[in-house]
Amino acid sequence: MRKELEKYFRTEKLPHIWCPGCGHGILTGAVVRAIDNLKLDQGKICIVSGIGCSSRAPGYLNFNTLHTTHGRALAFATGIKLAKPELKVIVLTGDGDCAAIGGNHFIHACRRNIDITTVVFNNNIYGMTSGQYSPMTPQGAFATTAPYGNIDRSFDLCKLAQSAGATYVARGTVYHIPQLIKLIEKALLHKGFSLIDAISICPTYFGRKNKMSSPVRMMEFIKDACIPAKNAEKLTKEELAGKIVIGEFYEEFAPEYTEEYAKVIEKAREGK
Amino acid sequence: MNSKAILMQGNEACVEGAIAAGMRFYAGYPITPSTEIAELSAEKLPKVGGKFIQMEDEIASMGAVIGASLAGLKAMTATSGPGFSLKQENIGFACLTEVPCVIVNVQRGGPSTGLPTLPAQGDVMQARWGTHGDHPIIVVSPSYVKEVYELTIRAFNLSEKYRVPCILLMDEVVAHMREKVELPDPSSIKIINRKKPDPTIKEYEPYKDCDGDGIPPMANFGEGIPFHVTGLIHDITGFPSTSATVTEALITRLMKKIYDNLDDILDYESIFTNDADTVIISFGSTARSVMRAVQIMRREGQKIGMLRLKTIWPFAHRAIQELSSQVKNLIVAEMNFGQLVEMVKASAEGRFYVAGINKFNGELIAPNEIISRTREVRSRA
Amino acid sequence: MMAEKTFSIHVNDRACKRCGICIAFCPKKVFSSENGKPVVTNLEACIKCKLCELRCPDYAIVVGGEENE
Numbered sequence: 001m002r003k004e005l006e007k008y009f010r011t012e013k014l015p016h017i018w019c020p021g022c023g024h025g026i027l028t029g030a031v032v033r034a035i036d037n038l039k040l041d042q043g044k045i046c047i048v049s050g051i052g053c054s055s056r057a058p059g060y061l062n063f064n065t066l067h068t069t070h071g072r073a074l075a076f077a078t079g080i081k082l083a084k085p086e087l088k089v090i091v092l093t094g095d096g097d098c099a100a101i102g103g104n105h106f107i108h109a110c111r112r113n114i115d116i117t118t119v120v121f122n123n124n125i126y127g128m129t130s131g132q133y134s135p136m137t138p139q140g141a142f143a144t145t146a147p148y149g150n151i152d153r154s155f156d157l158c159k160l161a162q163s164a165g166a167t168y169v170a171r172g173t174v175y176h177i178p179q180l181i182k183l184i185e186k187a188l189l190h191k192g193f194s195l196i197d198a199i200s201i202c203p204t205y206f207g208r209k210n211k212m213s214s215p216v217r218m219m220e221f222i223k224d225a226c227i228p229a230k231n232a233e234k235l236t237k238e239e240l241a242g243k244i245v246i247g248e249f250y251e252e253f254a255p256e257y258t259e260e261y262a263k264v265i266e267k268a269r270e271g272k
Numbered sequence: 273m274n275s276k277a278i279l280m281q282g283n284e285a286c287v288e289g290a291i292a293a294g295m296r297f298y299a300g301y302p303i304t305p306s307t308e309i310a311e312l313s314a315e316k317l318p319k320v321g322g323k324f325i326q327m328e329d330e331i332a333s334m335g336a337v338i339g340a341s342l343a344g345l346k347a348m349t350a351t352s353g354p355g356f357s358l359k360q361e362n363i364g365f366a367c368l369t370e371v372p373c374v375i376v377n378v379q380r381g382g383p384s385t386g387l388p389t390l391p392a393q394g395d396v397m398q399a400r401w402g403t404h405g406d407h408p409i410i411v412v413s414p415s416y417v418k419e420v421y422e423l424t425i426r427a428f429n430l431s432e433k434y435r436v437p438c439i440l441l442m443d444e445v446v447a448h449m450r451e452k453v454e455l456p457d458p459s460s461i462k463i464i465n466r467k468k469p470d471p472t473i474k475e476y477e478p479y480k481d482c483d484g485d486g487i488p489p490m491a492n493f494g495e496g497i498p499f500h501v502t503g504l505i506h507d508i509t510g511f512p513s514t515s516a517t518v519t520e521a522l523i524t525r526l527m528k529k530i531y532d533n534l535d536d537i538l539d540y541e542s543i544f545t546n547d548a549d550t551v552i553i554s555f556g557s558t559a560r561s562v563m564r565a566v567q568i569m570r571r572e573g574q575k576i577g578m579l580r581l582k583t584i585w586p587f588a589h590r591a592i593q594e595l596s597s598q599v600k601n602l603i604v605a606e607m608n609f610g611q612l613v614e615m616v617k618a619s620a621e622g623r624f625y626v627a628g629i630n631k632f633n634g635e636l637i638a639p640n641e642i643i644s645r646t647r648e649v650r651s652r653a
Numbered sequence: 654m655m656a657e658k659t660f661s662i663h664v665n666d667r668a669c670k671r672c673g674i675c676i677a678f679c680p681k682k683v684f685s686s687e688n689g690k691p692v693v694t695n696l697e698a699c700i701k702c703k704l705c706e707l708r709c710p711d712y713a714i715v716v717g718g719e720e721n722e
Contacts, residue, residue: 001665001712010500013511014668015711021672025710033707046493048339059500059511064493066342067502068335069365075332079339079347080493082323083297087343087494105335108328175678177707203672216677219708261323268318 008032008042010062017056021215023174023200024121028057030177030198031092031119034184045088048077050102052128054094054121054200071102074109077116085258088188089115095122095136099155103135110164113192114257119184120157120195123202131205138242142209161195162250168194169250174201175222176246183248192256199226199244277454282420282447283308283350286376286440287316289424290348292461295374296322297347299336301329301355304388305444306378309350330355334362334375341371342501344492346428350376353386356395356402363437364403365503367526370435370479370488372466374427377439378447379556381634390634391444393556393607399439400585406523408530410434410537411585413441415559417451423582429464430537434529435487441584443607445557445636466490469497479522480508486529530586539582540591544570548577550601550650552629553592553616555581558605558637565642576646584612592619601649605629605637625649660717662693662705668713675705675714 001009009032018024035045045063049055051070058065064087068076073091081089098106098120109116125143126132133143133150136157141150162169168190172180180198187194201207201218212218222244229247232240280288286309290298298313300306314324323340327333330351337347351359356377366373379395381387395402399411410430414420424440431438469476469489476497479488488508491497504512505519513519530537544566545551554562559580569576577599579591592602602624604613613628620626629645631637662683664675671689681698684691684705691705691714699716706714 001668002706002715005712009712015670018710020670020710021674022710025712026708029707029709029712043496043498044494046343059502062498064498065500066339066493067500067504068338069361069503072331072335072362075327075335075362076339076342078325078327078332079297079299079336079341080343081339082325082336083340083343083345083347084494104328105332108332174708177704181707215672215674215710219674219678261318261325265318265321268315269321271319 005032005036008035008062010060013060016060018053019204021201021203021218022053023123023202024054024057026174026177027119027121027198027200028060030180031090031184032061034181034188037181038185038188040088040188044086045090046080047090047092048073048080049092050094050097052094052097052126053123054092055097057092057121071097071100072105073097074102074105074116074118078109078112078114081114081116082258082261085115085262089117090188091116091118093118093120095120095124096126096134099135099157107160107164110161110166110193110195112257113165113167113254115191115193117184117187117190117194118196120197121200122157122197123200123206125202125206127202127205131209141206144209157197158195158249165193166195166250167192167252167254170195170248171197171199171244171246173199173222173226173244173246175219176226179246186248190251192254277452279450280417280453281308281450282414282417282442283378284312285417285420285453286350286424286442287312288455289421290374290428291316291320291322292458293425293428294346294463294465295348295428296320297337297340297345298322298324298349299327299333299340299347300349300351301327301333303330303352303355305380305447306350306352306376309376330358331361334359337373338362338366338371341373342493344495346372346432348374348376350378352378352380352388353382353395354384356398360402364405364407366437367403367407367409368503369501370490370526372431372435373437374424374431375437375439377441379441379443381632387634389444391557391607391636392632392634393443393558394611394632395441396584396606396608396611399441406527408436408526409439409585410436410530410583411439411441412539412582413555413584414446414582415556415580417446417449418453419582420446421453421455425461429462432466433464433487434533435466435490436530441556443556449557471496473497477508478510479506481525486525486532534586534590537583537586538588538590540588541580541582542591543578543580545577545579545595545599547575548599549575550603550646551577551579551595551599552603552605552642552646553579553581553612554605555584555612558607561637561639562605562642565639565646568639569643569646587615587619589619592616595624599624602626603629603646603649605642607631607637625652662696662699662717663715664691664693665713666690668711670711672710674708674710678708679705
């Protein structure tokens, strides 16, 4: 590991539990590099996760870290942020954690526009429980609970976040790391709720079930499927089928929740 | 000295008590018959610089409360039956991670949506064992509006002192009833705050029993000492472990910090028990009917006493065991099908005849019902 | 000049889980596989894009710097 990054890790906890070629290690590295590039105050960063492979990330990171219950990271994070707005609160979650069991908390955190950066480690599968389909598993893909192919339609998390009120929305991947780091940096600097849909790879469970069991094959798949948001604009729905659109989708400067609450306190005190 | 008498509702007394105890964060979700607690918290908290948030559901409310407490604020949520069920997942998290917080459950008729506007005491066992796994918890239950105020403060104090979630188990009657309350001078209220680690410490081990009392000092997020909190079984450093030794030590400590301090935690009131042949055990609003019934029977010269539990969990076995030998009968009056009575039977160990007075139809247990049941029990055999 | 001289790519053998990502996606084919283990066999081709380092899931690669062990 690069020396200047060591302070961000609980190096004694490494190597991490993730499988060889797991995208989550790459994504965790990207989050740390974004924090380092911005020289944020390490002691004022709080990293919150739910349950699942992704949610083991905070355990390796040397910040105030909270590994909560399944799907509830954003609820805990909201409490932390509102209680202490000076903290920089980052939620690391997975596609099942965020979009299934935590779906309600997710849309409401977006709606409030509370200043939390959420990075979804989106590997399209439940990895910790060994390969069941998630709300992000593509239609037609295979999973241990979709042995005949997945018939569920998947979410577009970015569209979901944007329509729910998130004010910074972007998608990156484990393949396009320099770009992803930039997107995370932007999300961290953004005042309000920011979402990074970070496309990860799970060679062990998604890969094996879908004829891409090697990490390299999964990375190739991501590389080939991705298309920049600008290019995607010109394509038809049919042309976009099976593509992963990456880049920035939305940025808006809107009143942030904890700042609005500070005004509530002012109002309440004036009326005293 | 500086006290003032006000006509106040139970739910209102709860908010007043909470703020006096130092509550500076409330997260909740509307549910009858607890809603006034949220409404009043929304109004009063910002006035003292505190925060209120209405979350998307009760699960989220409980999560936000724990988050806020980890960030250093005294935090509370209030709910009723269905919401209490939803909160259980994160109550378990708070038990294991030892995050102080107060949960108010204004009991209504159940199960399920049940009887939203009518009283019940059907969540006695859920308050103890609602979340999965072996865990510690403290549950207190007030009978009077004034006592709602006092026990809310006590709930915060116990929760902070023992780093355990504390449940204020109310019922619809106590919550909505209005009584004259004389609020004490704030300076006369005893406030307990969580133990903090030594700020000069280099290696903070968040779950180390440094003082030998089973209660590790607790740092706040963002105040210098970064640490890890997980709902997984963890060692003294706060990191996950599957070791049998670590697991056993942790669960044992969590239980012992409560059960080794029963003198401090248990709270009950014994009335006319010295010469009684029959003692009626109750709590919450039912205890008021019991009080009335006992007064009537005493006037008639009958040797009836009562035991009013203010701490429901841990259960006050000693209150039963210390009853004198002339007591023959114990009658447990509760607005449920028979929950606390099972604990009383266990404590009685066959020493006393134990009977129940149970009502679970949304109506209060009336004093005359208690009197006739007492007569029945005393004239048996 | 010194920097040029000491330039190296360090692979921490203990941290490496042999996923093969660095070998496959290096734009200049700097690595070769030795039973799955990445070995730097074409250092002079390296353009210091650091993609191998950034994409290593196990923080096992440092480009152009000193390793810590």
